[in-house]
Amino acid sequence: MNRFVVPAPLARLPWQVMVPLAMLVMFGAAVLYSAAGGSMSPFSGSHLLRFSVFMAMALVMTQFSRDFVKWAAYPVYAAVLLLLVLVETLGAMGGGSQRWLNLGPIVLQPSELMKPAIVLVLASFYHSLPVGEIGGWRSLLPAAVLIAVPMALVLMQPDLGTALAIAFGGGVMMYLAGLPGRWFAASALAGMIAAPLAYFFVLHGYQQQRVLTFLDPESDPLGAGYHITQSKIAIGSGGIMGKGFGEGSQSHLNYLPEPHTDFVFATMAEEWGLIGGLLVLLVFGIVLRWGQLVARRAPDRFSALLAAGMTATIFFYVAVNLMMVMGLAPVVGIPLPFMSHGGSSMMTNMICIGTLMMVDRWNKQVGQNGLA
Amino acid sequence: MPREKKQQINAAGLRYSFQRRSFLLGAVQGGVGLLLAARMGYLAVAENERYRMLAESNRVNLTLIPPRRGWILDRGGAPLASNRADFRVDIIPERMEDPQATVETLGTLLSLSPVDIQDLKDKLADSRGFQPVEVANGLDYDQFAAISVRLPDLPGVVPQRGFSRFYPTGPSVGHLIGYVGAASAEDYEREHIPLLVTPGFKIGKDGLEKQFEQTLRGEPGARRVEVTARGEIVRDLETREDVQGNAVQLTIDGPLQDYAARRIGLESGSVVVLDCLTGDILCMASMPSFDPNSFSDGIGRIEWKMLADDDHVPLRNKVLKGLYPPGSTVKPMVSMAFLEAGLDPEETVHCSGGLRVGNRVFHCWNRRGHGSVNMAKGIYQSCDVYFYHFAQRLGMDVIAPMARRLGMQEEFPLPVASQFFGTVPDPQWLKRKHGREWQAYDTVNATIGQGYMLANPLQLAVMAARLATGNQVMPRMILDSGKPQFQSMNFHGNHTEVIRNAMYDVVNGPGTAGRARLPIDGVELAGKTGTAQVVSLSVSGGNSGPWKFRDHGLFNFFAPYDNPRYAGAVVIEHGGGSGAAYPIARDVLTFLFDPVLGLEKLYELEEQWGGTPTERMARKYASYAEEYGVDIPRPPRNPSVITREVDAEARAAALETPSGGADGGVRPVENDAEIPPAGTAAREQRSNTAVGSTSRQGQQ
Secondary structure, three states: OOOOOOOOHHHHHOOHHHHHHHHHHHHHHHHHHHHOOOOOOOOOOHHHHHHHHHHHHHHHHHOHHHHHHHHHHHHHHHHHHHHHHHOOOOOOHHOOOOOOOOOEEEEEEEHHHHHHHHHHHHHHHHHOOOOHHHOHHHHHHHHHHHHHHHHHHHHOOOOHHHHHHHHHHHHHHHHHHOHHHHHHHHHHHHHHHHHHHHHHHOOHHHHHHOOOOOOOOHOOOOOOHHHHHHHHHHHHOOOOOOOOOOOOOHHHHHOOOOOOOOOHHHHHHHOOOOOOHHHHHHHHHHHHHHHHHHHOOOOOOOHHHHHHHHHHHHHHHHHHHHHHHOOOOOOOOOOOOOOOOOOOHHHHHHHHHHHHHHHHHHEEEEHHHHHO | HHHHHHHOOOOHHHHHHHHHHHHHHHHHHHHHHHHHHHHHHHHHHHHHHHHHHHHHHHHEEEEEEEEOOOOOOOOOOOOEEEEEEEEEEEEEEOOOOHHHHHHHHHHHHHOOOHHHHHHHHHHHHHOOOOOOEEEEEEHHHHHHHHHHHHHOOOOOOOEEEEEEEEEEHHHHHHHHHOOEEEOHHHHHOEEEEEHHOOOOOEEOOOOHHHHHHHHHOOOOOOEEEEEOOOOOOEEEEEEEOOEEOOOOEEEOOOOHHHHHHHHOOOEEEEEEEEOOOOOOEEEEEEOOOOHHHHHOOOHHHHHHHHHHHHHOOOOHHHHHHHHHHHEEEHHHHHHHHHOOOOOOOOEEEEEEEEEEOEEEEEEEEOOOOOOOHHHHHHHHOOOOOHHHHHHHHHHHHHHHHHHHHHOOOOOOOOOOOOOOOOOOOOOOHHHHOOOOOOOHHHHHHHHOOOOEEEOOHHHHHHHHHHHHHHHHOEEEEEEOOOOOOOEEOOOOOHHHHHHHHHHHHHHHHHOOOHHHOOOOOOOOEEEEEEEEOOOOOOOOOOOOOHHHOOOOOEEEEEEEOOOOOEEEEEEEOOOOOHHHHHHHHHHHHHHHOHHHHHHHHHHHHHHEEEEEEEHHHHHHHHHHHHHOOOOOOOOOOOHHHHHHHHHHHHHHHHHHHHHHHHHHOOOOOOOOOOOOOOOOOOOOOOOOOOOOOOOOOOOO
């Protein structure tokens, strides 16, 4: 309707998602403003700045052609893998674990980039895999290697949360690619057997502690359980309407750990209550539903897998973070998309959004060129 | 179904599978979303109340304000124990992050000595973590401010304005009032309330402070503050004032108590003065003592070494827990027993310096003999033979009940933790205790207050009061408006007058204590001297040799003699004889009637002693600190354990001494010449008495 007033490329942007998303980011900025004790610095201002920068990046990404993206899948994956190795090497030389690369003003966390990269490379892989091979070992083994290598690198850091995110992204891609359902059933069964073994032989002490604490937070109320307990207190004490903007005692008096990153939802819920929480859930619902629609409308297998994978990645962030702050999952150090303060997670999530917008554009192009 | 699978493997099938599976994923995501919404609703609505309370208890910290302790007043309303506003610093050990650095910083800021720092480290090592440990009190504002600004770097350190206990007369009231200190772990177990682990709160540890703990304590105030997770105070929310504890008013006359304590000087001894009309204990001084002001922050290693090194047992309240053979001070009591048993006071006996009892000769302290002796002379000249003679005639069954009626072996209803009440021996007691029959020489020993007989100074004072008034005077320590009515002792005829007159002559007539006469016109003192043997003469002489083998000096008295108002007793341990005791009684009574005159005498003496007890203790502390520094063992964790040890030793020693006497080692002595107080110039022995030679020749 506005096509006559607004230039066409702008008008074709998915405003029905971008507006709620921008509002969510601004809401996040307000929460960060409060968490900083009523100040734009250090969290809120940079949060908004990052969103603007990465939104611009996403808009640029939107213009990429499908062929270019398809072509770039393996090089991008290889490049991110290289960065992961680099981080690992630098960390080993520095005498300790390291997750970040210092690139001048930017601190880059390559494991974050791997989450969209794994989706991209698997979309490309399954797109080019001959249809008849689905169900055979050729559909499984290369994909498994593509997933396992970065997972192993990330686990070495060690970063269980990101490793699980990569595994989840990869698993969703395999599932959507149509691999036989009994394989998933079988691996679920294997997982149930392997989980205890992994707990005892793979996880680090502090990770074991986190799992234990999750199962019984009261067992360690001042140690690892403190995070979960204080987070639940913050959310629960907010009630329906919240304590009011800037009135959250849990965050302002430092009872809530990490009130601006992993536990930003608790900070928000304390001051805005159930209303604020449902609002946040609603926006995430809008974004994720849009992502699924984009995937379903996609004209080809590559675009569909890509869009669905990106949606799943965002979902994984949201679900694990919210379950963690509400005491339904162990503390695994995964930030809440668009609200937590942190450049790497903002970048990853905006890459996902940018990719979805890109596929959305491809869809609309198909509609225009093919049907109209 | 393999067949179906094969059929599905084509592009359209995959597309269909994708649609189906992505729909399924979407459903799962929606489900998770609903789960999260439900979970949040549960936390924020159903559990809201609980979490709201938890958040509130996080945010709000209730700090107790230690109540101001009730004052302890003397009979005139002057404070014997009061509170002084001051700045103080405590540590809550479990909140410290780097104890070593914190203690060092505090040491620098407060300029603590190495000894203080070592003591503080000991206290921290012993503490239970949540119990506050006092670092210092009585700080000036600058020191307080210096710590307050560094608080962010000193977690666990609590500076605060508060009140600390102040005893204006210090050592003079040490044994009487006791002292306060931080609650021990045992206290906290007994009374499990948060107040006991509040920094700055002190509990009564000894004496009246302990006995009247609940009265004196008061109600704590409370301060509600908003705190951060690290415990930093953000702002005050609400403050409730404390309620000061109730005052306790004693019968003690504060200035008299102070005077008596100081007058004891360098000796080890005690002074008791009673009001004969009411039983009010006007003073009960026991010296040497400790300064309760310096005990409230715990007993440091140097203080402890000073106490432990002192053979004058400064931790024992000698008025209530010192037991002594009363010596000749029992003679008025024995005389009263004779009178009541029908003896004519004018009946005489000839004293030739000794009397054969059984196959053994018991000597009078005066080996030359007193010649013809009646009752009055028996008392004022303290003739032993008079009592040996009539005691054998009238028997112990007359003497022992009188001793008990007059207060010996009696435990008085006083608010004290314990009093040692001594022994009045009689045949039944001897049979029960030592499994042997009563012999004539036991009676003889008892009549001169030796042998098994033991009494504490308060009992001697009560004895004097009851003899002087003829009423059953009962001592009391707590002042109330009512004036007690004492029952009469029902002494017959003019018996009270006979005893009074004889005791008058001790001081004002041809008696043994002429130098005890009061320098005040119209007020005559009456009394009875006593010199109690500590060890058998074969071990040491009575007024020379090692200090702890010398005779005890005793004197009990009343005044004015014709209308007794005050009665009392002075006991000087190992003073060498009663000559060490009655000058103190004289000066204390002088002070009671004429404070200026009394003080003149005291100033003169204190100049030679090197100042008041407080000054002398401060000097001793300084010299100890210089000599030993931190290189002395730390004090025991619980000083009351040591006090008990001291008591037990005291009791054992008290039991040992008379057993020597029972073997016949009694050496009746009466060293009544005034002995210049220890520490004064020229301790010359103007002894006009023959120190009895050994009486061991009798039997073994």
